[in-house]
Amino acid sequence: xxxxxxxEEITARALEQVDNDRYKLANLIxxxxxxxxxxxxxxxxxxxxxxxxxxxxxxxxxxxxxxIERIDNNI
Numbered sequence: 866x867x868x869x870x871x872x873e874e875i876t877a878r879a880l881e882q883v884d885n886d887r888y889k890l891a892n893l894i895x896x897x898x899x900x901x902x903x904x905x906x907x908x909x910x911x912x913x914x915x916x917x918x919x920x921x922x923x924x925x926x927x928x929x930x931x932x933i934e935r936i937d938n939n940i
Contacts, residue, residue: 878927888909889933890926897922 883889898918901907908930911921925931 875923877929879923883930883933886900893926893931894919894922897925904926 871911879890880887901913901918901921906920907913907916908925909921913921916934919925922931
């Protein structure tokens with residue numbers, strides 16, 4: 866699977882987690898990036914010196930590790 870196809874697959878799975886609402890997904894990614902910037906550890910294997918924070922957040926959401934309740938609790 867090439868990089869673009871993998872990215873599209875991850876994004877599609879993340880959208881499923883937020884009822885296909887791109888606005889909710891964007892807000893959830895933003896909330897999670899803020900948490901990681903403040904020192905929260907990624908919930909997936911990641912190298913913070915290489916991986917982009919939004920990519921980490923997107924993967925966590927796609928994997929069902931981060932839910933929409935984060936928006937209400939952290940923004």
